[in-house]
Amino acid sequence: MFNNLSEKLDKALHTLKGHGKITEVNVAETLKEVRRALLDADVNFKIAKQFTKTVQQKALGQDVLTTLNPGQLMVKLVKDELTELMGGDTVGINLGGSPTVILMSGLQGSGKTTFSGKLANFLKTKKSKNVLLVGCDIYRPAAINQLRVVGEQIGVEVYAEEGNQNPVEISLNAIKHAKANSKNVVIIDTAGRLAVDEEMMNEISNIHKAVTPQETLFVVDSMTGQDAVNTAKAFNDVLNFDGVILTKLDGDTRGGAALSIKTVVDKPIKFIGTGEKMDAIDVFHPDRMADRILGMGDVISLVERAQEQYDEDEARKLQKKIAKNQFGFDDFLNQIQQIKKMGSMKDLVGMIPGAGKAMKDVDIDDDAFKGIEAIIQSMTPVERSTPTTINASRKKRIAKGSGTSVQEVNQLMKQFDQMSKMMKMMQGGGGRKMMQMMKGMR
Structure with missing residues (x-):
């Protein structure tokens, strides 16, 4: 980023x-x-x-x-x-109205349809909203099918009308359907074009006037730089939209759009897309992004993501296992799964102060844990729960079963042992001593 x-x-x-x-x-x-x-x-x-x-x-x-x-x-x-x-303050999304109507706008290829799904997933999981996705892109081949695939992925209903070529009518019918089926948020995915044209602007302007949305969001591909800013201005002149969504920030983004768009259109960036997965969406915080640009990391966002995956009951069970020296590879595998749910590894590393700079030439793959997972999954239930049973012959079998070497199995065993000792230390007086040391350093 x-x-x-x-x-x-x-x-x-x-x-x-x-x-x-x-x-x-x-x-x-x-x-x-x-x-x-x-x-x-x-x-x-x-x-x-x-x-x-x-x-x-x-x-x-x-x-x-x-x-x-x-x-x-x-x-x-x-x-x-x-x-x-980049805007100074964080600006949230307006969820007023019954239902809340959110109109998505932008050029074709900006990631509008995918982000409509991400936003629906965000509002469903983080805000407990009952969301309806509406397909109003009646021109692009397979656009409705794409939205249906996205909706199925996240468990959100998609409203579409096959054969109806009137997007204004479809939008109004969708809102009636939402009211009748207790949906409290309607996200309308409109048609895009390869470039700004009068026909497209008139169409989306007519939808905007008809549905009077609580939020009109402009979706822009952050990799297009100044072109994105110029397009934003053209859309804003017609729609007077409420906020900007920057997609594809996980790519080789130059930064021009993020740094210029607020000044040009005087509208806040509200969300950013940070990957391909449906949960790769973040609320945009200008101060945190400035920290990341200057290599200072983003510890607050990192902690927030960790807290989202934190399960108190599981944590208590884990503490008991650590106290009794019963922490095994199944528990280790579970911790890896929790980390993976926090987002892409490259994005997580970028949130650690100094880490992005230190690892600038290192290609951090989302499959970084693949080898470790393969090794653990090649173990028997007994080996996972009681790592001390793993002897030389078992290591050979595990290496063969996971497609790795005995050296890699030994390395994982060593890392696991070191981590177990550290966790044990943190459970006892070592954790208190460490906290005291940290207080003394302030």
Whole structure:
């Protein structure tokens, strides 16, 4: 996520390293590189120029933060300005109305249909809403089928009318159906085009007027940079939409759309898509994204994701097993499954401060645990529950059954043993001692 931009900003901000104070000369040198990094990320030239001008004025006006060195101060100023550039505050979705009507808009290929499903899944699982997906893309081949596949995946009903070529009529009928079947959220997936055209704009404008949605969201492919921003402006002029959704942020995103779109259309980014799975959706937090762009990670989001997967009953059972030295490979496998539910490994690593930079050249695959899972699944129930029974001959059989080597099995056994000891230590006085040490470091 924004790897190239993060790397270039990091390099630019290192210009101040070693200087004793901030001067007009070293600030100008640094911000020249910052502006270049923003332009390379496809940020609008005027926005990049205004950004660096604002940071420069704030930097030269600083005379109170004397405890910070110039590099730290500049990072803080750039972080604050990046946060403002992306909207400043987190803006939630409006769930008023009975039912809430959400109109999705955007170009073909932006990920609109897929994200309609992700949003439906988010509202169903996180907000306990009874959602209805509506297929109003009557032109694209197999568009309705795609929406039905998505709906089936997440357990959400899809409303469509075969043969009806009037999307306004379909939308109004869908809302009647929602009211009659106790659906409290209706998400309307509209037709897209390969480019902005008058016919498409008139159609979506007519739907908008007819259904008077509580939320009109513009879905944009974040990998298209300035083109995305220009398209957003064209849609906003017609729809006056309420918010932006950035998709495909897990790809090689340059960052131009995320950093420019708020200034151009003055509408908040509300959600981001971070992967292909139906749960790969995050509420957009400008301050957290600024931290990630500057390589500071996003610990808050990481903790929130962990808490979503946290089961108190399972945690208590696990604590008892650890206390009795009964922690086995089945428990280890279960922990791996919980981690995988938190999202893509690449995204999770990016949330750990410094980890993204340290592992920038490492290709983190979502199948990172595949070998470990294969080894554990090749064990017998007795071997999983009692790892001490695994001797040399068993290791050979496990390696053969999992398609790995004995060395890999030995490595997993060693890692498992170390983790078990650490967990045991955290259960006893070691955990208290560690907490005391951490308090003393504050």
